[in-house]
Amino acid sequence: KQEVTQIPAALSVPEGENLVLNCSFTDSAIYNLQWFRQDPGKGLTSLLLIQSSQREQTSGRLNASLDKSSGRSTLYIAASQPGDSATYLCAVVPGANNLFFGTGTRLTVIP
């Protein structure tokens, strides 16, 4: 059974700092991996989608990498801002169209 783990569970950084969020999964047979952010009480906002054949994707200050063989993905956020404060979730798609979610990393960016 696929298990997705995100470390750390919570992270506080000063504004302007670069940071890395980690996601690991147990079954490397995935179709793709997607990163989301969730603000309190709200739905999920898609940040980046990495297909299984890709190694990384970039969008603005965000860069996500994927290493299927080791079961790892990272989300790099450059020059963090207070508006980046949210919970970040990674999800893997094993093949069927359902996502397995990690437990999330709660990020706080301190002004």
Place this chain on the structure above:
Amino acid sequence: KAGVTQTPRYLIKTRGQQVTLSCSPISGHRSVSWYQQTPGQGLQFLFEYFSETQRNKGNFPGRFSGRQFSNSRSEMNVSTLELGDSALYLCASSLVEGAEAFFGQGTRLTVV
């Protein structure tokens, strides 16, 4: 282009009642999935529909059911509500299997 729309946003129900939640996917998207989010269990997959057919189902009791209409709109129903069904229910749509998933704002269900 409108996003995924879920209605209602908030619901309060009594134990034993039933509830129906609605999801309108992004125009052109034919796959609709439902998820339950609770503080203790995180996000868990309920079921997925594509072209009115349920293709995949998570590990939830039969009290949880759903359907999809010909216009891709989807509903999920929970019968005989229990206190533990209190959660944020999220709907996601995607163009095809494996494509980027887009989520609605969710329906917050409280069972009292």
